[in-house]
Amino acid sequence: MREVAVVAFAQTRHTDHDGGLSEPELILPVINEVKELTGLKRFGFTCSGSCDYLAGAPFSFVSALDALGAWPPISESHVEMDAAWALYEAWVRLQHGDIDSALVYGFGKSSLGDLRKIMTLQLDPYYLAPLGLDQLSFAALQASAAGADRKELDEIVRRSRADGRNNPYALDLPEDVTDEYAVEPIRTADVAPITDGAAAIVLATGDLARELCAKPAYIRGIAHRIEPHYLGMRDLARSASAADAARAAGVGKGPVEVVELHTQFAHEEPILRRALELPDGTVINPSGGPLAANPVMATGLIRIGEAARRIHDGTAARTVGHAAGGPCLQHNLVTVLEA
Amino acid sequence: MPSEPLVAEHVLEFPGGYARTTGPVIGRFLTELRGGRIVGVRTAEGKVLVPPLEYDPASGEAVTDEFVEVGPAGTVTAWAWVAEPRDSHPLDRPFAWAMIKLDGADTALVHAVDAGNAKALQIGSRVWPVWRSERTGHISDISYFAPEVTKIVSNVRADYRLQVGGGLLTFLEGVERGVFLGGRCPTCDKVYVPYRVFCPQCGGPIGDQLEIPDTGTITTYAINNLPDPRAPEVPFVSAYILLDGADIPMIALVGGVPAHEVRQGMRVKAEWVPEDKRTKSMANVRWFAPTGEPDVEL
Numbered sequence: 001m002r003e004v005a006v007v008a009f010a011q012t013r014h015t016d017h018d019g020g021l022s023e024p025e026l027i028l029p030v031i032n033e034v035k036e037l038t039g040l041k042r043f044g045f046t047c048s049g050s051c052d053y054l055a056g057a058p059f060s061f062v063s064a065l066d067a068l069g070a071w072p073p074i075s076e077s078h079v080e081m082d083a084a085w086a087l088y089e090a091w092v093r094l095q096h097g098d099i100d101s102a103l104v105y106g107f108g109k110s111s112l113g114d115l116r117k118i119m120t121l122q123l124d125p126y127y128l129a130p131l132g133l134d135q136l137s138f139a140a141l142q143a144s145a146a147g148a149d150r151k152e153l154d155e156i157v158r159r160s161r162a163d164g165r166n167n168p169y170a171l172d173l174p175e176d177v178t179d180e181y182a183v184e185p186i187r188t189a190d191v192a193p194i195t196d197g198a199a200a201i202v203l204a205t206g207d208l209a210r211e212l213c214a215k216p217a218y219i220r221g222i223a224h225r226i227e228p229h230y231l232g233m234r235d236l237a238r239s240a241s242a243a244d245a246a247r248a249a250g251v252g253k254g255p256v257e258v259v260e261l262h263t264q265f266a267h268e269e270p271i272l273r274r275a276l277e278l279p280d281g282t283v284i285n286p287s288g289g290p291l292a293a294n295p296v297m298a299t300g301l302i303r304i305g306e307a308a309r310r311i312h313d314g315t316a317a318r319t320v321g322h323a324a325g326g327p328c329l330q331h332n333l334v335t336v337l338e339a
Numbered sequence: 340m341p342s343e344p345l346v347a348e349h350v351l352e353f354p355g356g357y358a359r360t361t362g363p364v365i366g367r368f369l370t371e372l373r374g375g376r377i378v379g380v381r382t383a384e385g386k387v388l389v390p391p392l393e394y395d396p397a398s399g400e401a402v403t404d405e406f407v408e409v410g411p412a413g414t415v416t417a418w419a420w421v422a423e424p425r426d427s428h429p430l431d432r433p434f435a436w437a438m439i440k441l442d443g444a445d446t447a448l449v450h451a452v453d454a455g456n457a458k459a460l461q462i463g464s465r466v467w468p469v470w471r472s473e474r475t476g477h478i479s480d481i482s483y484f485a486p487e488v489t490k491i492v493s494n495v496r497a498d499y500r501l502q503v504g505g506g507l508l509t510f511l512e513g514v515e516r517g518v519f520l521g522g523r524c525p526t527c528d529k530v531y532v533p534y535r536v537f538c539p540q541c542g543g544p545i546g547d548q549l550e551i552p553d554t555g556t557i558t559t560y561a562i563n564n565l566p567d568p569r570a571p572e573v574p575f576v577s578a579y580i581l582l583d584g585a586d587i588p589m590i591a592l593v594g595g596v597p598a599h600e601v602r603q604g605m606r607v608k609a610e611w612v613p614e615d616k617r618t619k620s621m622a623n624v625r626w627f628a629p630t631g632e633p634d635v636e637l
Contacts, residue, residue, distance in 0.1 A: 056351035127390050130478050132427030137436045140419030184420035228396035232447030
């Protein structure tokens with residue numbers, strides 16, 4: 001396996017509203033920032049993650065290429081998923097051995113439409129989508145199945161918001177956690193905020209990684225696993241796919257100082273903590289996590305970026321980034337990073 | 340001056356919707372739904388998947404061609420309460436989403452439950468499908484599920500015609516004139532209101548009528564929260580009122596005071612309807628209202 005490291009990470013100052021920027025305008029600053037951080041102008045491979053349904057326009061991701069300077073032609077790919085999976089594709093591409101750098105980015109403006117309804121469109125068209133099952137409703141079914149402790153969830157929301165207020169890129173959400181239900185048992189405060197934003201990461205291999213970055217965050221394990229789509233075919237109280245991905249990535253092979261979890265709802269944190277078998281001392285989502293900023297389709301990539309940042313700045317030696325996709329944590333990707 | 344944001348409305352839609360083939364397994368399920376039955380499919384391992392899939396999600400193996408009728412009832416394994424339904428939802432009143440393990444199935448079906456309120460549903464609740472009358476072969480051929488029937492409402496009503504006579508007629512004739520009539524038992528020396536022709540204590544006759552003042556003291560009372568056609572509003576207070584000079588209290592409404600301020604020992608006076616509206620009825624007394632005098636030690 002070739003040694004691949006995260007050598008640069010940038011994200012927008014995420015907003016809770018549409019600032020009116022086009023998608024290329026939104027991503028241009030973060031692309032330029034990682035280019036400046038690494039000094040690279042061109043990359044062996046470029047891969048992005050986004051979702052056309054967020055903007056409601058087919059192939060909207062193609063226009064985002066305008067922000068890259070894709071001339072002369074570049075080698076490029078896209079996933080209709082969170083950009084964490086674009087990073088996975090880039091990591092696989094780097095294993096081929098013929099290139100030594102990759103640019104990964106993700107972006108999303110969830111403010112444009114009705115995210116609850118847009119997320120219905122990912123559901124199977126025979127059994128679930130025709131019921132109009134929306135995002136908060138299926139998440140609430142998982143919260144009911146998991147039966148999390150209310151006090152613990154309130155503490156998760158408060159901690160995430162406090163950390164978010166200290167993170168210049170995250171939203172400033174109030175200290176007060178209100179107790180009104182969104183869809184019982186989920187409360188409004190348990191739901192990640194509607195957010196617009198983007199993020200970019202540069203991956204590099206071997207010697208180039210050490211040239212570009214004083215403290216590269218080496219990917220020591222990366223794996224993703226998926227489970228059946230239909231909610232009734234799964235035990236929603238657990239995340240079997242997150243547990244399998246964590247084992248495959250080798251999370252348990254050493255201490256985990258910091259973990260960034262892709263928790264779009266407070267009740268997902270205890271489910272994931274158990275699935276990843278995180279020790280008590282692990283710091284969870286010091287960035288505030290998705291409950292403090294959730295630029296859909298960049299959120300998972302940002303988890304890997306935030307986990308890498310702790311290694312870049314020397315505050316941690318071993319961290320984990322997690323990303324999720326699909327209804328009720330159907331699909332999970334786990335990345336283990338080491339100094 | 341900041342200018343108004345420039346905004347455009349945009350809709351993504353495929354007019355008429357996509358036509359999707361169902362394949363043999365989902366197609367069978369939907370066809371059975373149209374017939375008013377719920378079926379699952381048996382996997383090679385013998386499990387029954389509801390709704391059926393073409394492949395066993397546990398192993399990836401093709402399922403068998405054996406379809407099994409399940410339900411129609413099932414048990415709730417998880418639920419979520421929607422207090423504010425959205426346009427896309429199957430019900431336009433508050434309802435629950437639930438995972439329902441139908442009898443005979445090994446997996447849970449996701450559907451709506453019309454439970455009335457969130458407290459009516461819990462994990463383990465039994466629910467039954469409520470079918471759409473016009474079925475087309477669609478997951479919404481089941482309109483929703485509903486909790487088991489555990490109670491019914493029984494209405495009781497009988498009509499009567501009551502003839503007023505005797506002591507009560509004498510009393511109501513007094514009420515028509517705006518006075519309360521009572522009577523003293525010559526043996527027991529007790530004054531009874533309303534007027535009656537014999538003493539309930541000794542059984543002896545009561546002769547002459549006495550006019551009793553329309554002022555008195557509340558001895559006890561109740562705050563009623565259920566509406567009553569004889570009361571103006573809810574909550575209302577009904578009280579035992581010991582009219583001045585009487586030995587037995589009379590039941591009447593108390594008004595002109597907030598319910599929580601009514602107390603034992605409170606002095607009250609009858610509030611009569613205007614003279615031209617009086618009949619032989621206790622409706623002549625609108626209620627008893629506080630006089631403002633100091634309370635009486637009972």
